[in-house]
Amino acid sequence: MGALFGKKKQPESRITEQDKAVLQLKQQRDKLKQYQRKIEQNLEKERVVAKQLLKDGKKDKAMLLLKKKRYQEQLLKNTDGQLDNLEKMVDEIEFAQIEMKVVEGLKAGNESLKKMHQVMSLEDVEKIMDETREGIEYQNEIDDLLSGRLTDEDEAAILEELNEITAAEEAAIPDLPSVPTDNLPEIQKEEKREKNREAEMVPAS
Structure with missing residues (x-):
């Protein structure tokens, strides 16, 4: 009974290690993009603040803020390179997956050809x-x-x-005997006399 009402076997997952790696890389890419947007917003704010500090005569504070801004710009530039690397790695993994499917298709095709060759x-x-x-x-x-x-x-x-x-x-048709024609008039006369006798024997109505 336990076997009948036990847990159903879960279908085998089709997610491969390559799929997990691509997913993680895309997540890192999205985080980097969020970080870039945050830095860009900060840079714009710090630029406005630095202008205001200069107007207020606070040159030292404005200089310090611009140094910070410069550092963040370098970080932003570095994140661009990291994003490029992530995109390339994602593309390479996805292309490798396509190549793997092509190889699997070729393998299946070769097996089919072998079976056909065995039959014929x-x-x-x-x-x-x-x-x-x-x-x-x-x-x-x-x-x-x-x-x-x-x-x-x-x-x-x-x-x-x-x-x-x-x-x-x-040549295959046999020769038939010829019909005699020498006594043909006598035969015709005899047939005529016979018909006359038969007519005389018939009583008149």
């Missing part, structure tokens, strides 16, 4: 190709005949073959 050998392919070639040639011959593309030599050969077949058929 080179001899089978050559036999099929030969049969196909013969079938095409035979069909072309039929097409030539049907389209009337025959040379004079072909026509003569066909006529000769037809005459040979006709002669062979006539």
